[in-house]
Amino acid sequence: MTTMTTDARFREFKMPDVGEGLTEAEILKWYVQPGDTVTDGQVVCEVETAKAAVELPIPYDGVVHELRFPEGTTVDVGQVIISVDVAPGSAPAEAPAEAAAPAAAPAAPAEETAAEPEGRQPVLVGYGVSQSSTKRRARKEAPGVPAQESGAPAGTYYASPAAAAVQAELNGQAPAEPEAPSARPLAKPPVRKLAKDLGVDLATVTPSGPDGIITREDVHAAVAPAPAAAPVSRETTPAAQAPVQAAPVAAGARETRIPVKGVRKATAAAMVGSAFTAPHVTEFVTVDVTRTMKLVEELKSGKDMQGLRVNPLLLIAKALLVAIKRNPDVNAAWDEAAQEIVLKHYVNLGIAAATPRGLIVPNIKDAHDKTLPELASALGELVSTAREGKTTPAAMQGGTVTITNVGVFGVDTGTPILNPGESAILAVGAIKLQPWVHKGKVKPRQVMTLALSFDHRLVDGELGSKVLADIAAVLEQPKRLITWA
The missing domain is CATH 4.10.320.10 (E3-binding domain)
Structure with a gap:
């Protein structure tokens, strides 16, 4: 049990809502310890939410005073996780802020000292709870230092100009005039x-x-279509970029229990909800992709694709985008509350990726507008970020359709479950050399099986079949990427 302090020179940083309405997060790793010096914007810990692992920056300068929770602890949003001494070396405050106020100062209005209203306020990393609900009265600084009003409520996450002035005084420097708080835009x-x-x-x-x-x-x-991301040349496949590692088993143990939390917990709930809410239909097609494989090799040596990760998945993704363009009604969502089908005029292409923390599905925003090099660059960046465990919650929101590449495990195909809120998901099977009838003769050809699952409430059999057939047609004759696009 840690000891709480009311000394105003200490700033308490609370667990923020790093996603969209999340209620808790697990502290994975502390990057600092008590006594370490930290600066505004420095990452102090990594936490895992139900959506992703996220690094948290501290929003002020000082020395770490206390870590409130050890690694591996699940903490509710709004709980204090770390306190920082923003005026190290100064004497402790002699009394609480209210008692230390000048005698002649009028009492603050009741609304300025009222307790924070019930209900969680929007919490932003680097900002803290909205300052509209509470204000702090003026207080005396350490002996020999003129009192200055910081403008930040006690216990919130605003960097204090007064604290900087105190530190400058302790260092033998003339205190600078306090600057007005910058109007930094609020954003997660x-x-x-x-x-x-x-x-x-x-x-x-x-x-x-x-x-x-x-x-x-x-x-x-506020922006035109997104520019291409920086080239990434990692030799990594999305679905296999980070195989899940089994926990070590103690000698003689007959079973192991693994707590279900974080990404795995959220994924389990989402899959159950999807499987028992959306009526799934899955269709299959086996296709000769020999020409596509030849095109992949040609693109690798082309100048336009230098430094980019070129693989069959890239052309499969492009084939899916072409099929959606030809059959736009498949790119939709079901609005249960309004009893409406919502047609999406953009494609945020999800790529399922296995990570040590579970399956995640980041998506490429506005994939429909990207050229082939831009799509390759975005796909490479997505894979690299997921592999490093840096995928943000935002990167996994707003998807419209998804690709899951089970073929990297040598699996022929599967019956994928829809990502919640999406209408279709394409499972890509392994590409294998098989006997195939080509131009009237049996020849060895590169063959793969595709499986398309779709929500039968908004995608009927005809539409689903057309989409799958178009994908197969493009992969069999990749020149259709030009004629159909």
Whole structure:
């Protein structure tokens, strides 16, 4: 049990909601220990939510005072996980802020000292709870240091200009005039990363979220189609990039129990919900992909694809995008509350990836607008990020269709379960040399089996069959990538 402190020089950092309405997260790893010096923006720990592993930056300078929870602990959003001394070396405050206020100062209005209202406020990494509910009265600083109002509520995550002035005084420097708090736009880390990737200055974006928070939609509305990501040349296949490692088994043990939490817990719930909500239909087709395999080899040596990861999955993804363009009604979602079918005029292409923490499905935003080199670059970046365990919750939201590549395990095909909220998922089987009738003769050809599962509420048999047949036709004759696109 840790000891709480009311000294105003200590700042407490609470577990933020790093996703969309998440309630808890597990602390995977601490990168700092008590006594370590930290700076604003420095990553102090890694946590795992029901959607992804996320690194948390500290939003102020100082020295780590206390870690409230050990690694492996699941912590509710809003609980304090670390405290930092923002004025190390100064004397402790002599009394609580209210008692230390000048005698002549008028009492703060009741609404300024009222307790935080019930119900969780939006919590942003680097910002903390909205400051609209509480304010702090002026307090005296350490002896010999002029009192300055920091402008940040006690216990929140705002960097204190007063703390910087105190530290400067202790270092024998003249204290600088406190700066007015910067009007930094409010946005969650995934939205900030999206804006950075798209080259959008958040200061120019008009927020539409609650309390003036900038959303993903706001960022997309402020930018043209996304540019290609930086080339990635990792020799990695999405579904096999990080095989799940089994836990060591003690000698003589007859069984092992593994807690279901984080990504695995969320995936299990989502799959159960999908399997028993959406009526699944799965269709299969076996196709000769010999020409596609030859095209893959040609593209590898082409100048336009230098430095990019070129493999069969790239052309399969492109074939799926062409099939969706020819059959746009398959790219839809079922709105149960409104009893409506929602047609999507964009394709966020999900790629299922196995990781040590479970199956995740990040997606390539606006994949329908990307050229082949751009798609290869985005696919490489997606794989690299997933392999490193850096996939953000934002990268796994908003998918419209998904590809799962079971062929990398030598599996011929399967009956995939829909990603919740999506209408179709394509399972890609192993590519094998098999006897095949080609131009009237039996010859060895590169052959694979595809399986398409779809939600029969909004995709009937005719539409599902057309989509699967178009994918197969493109892979059999890849020149259709040009004629059909």
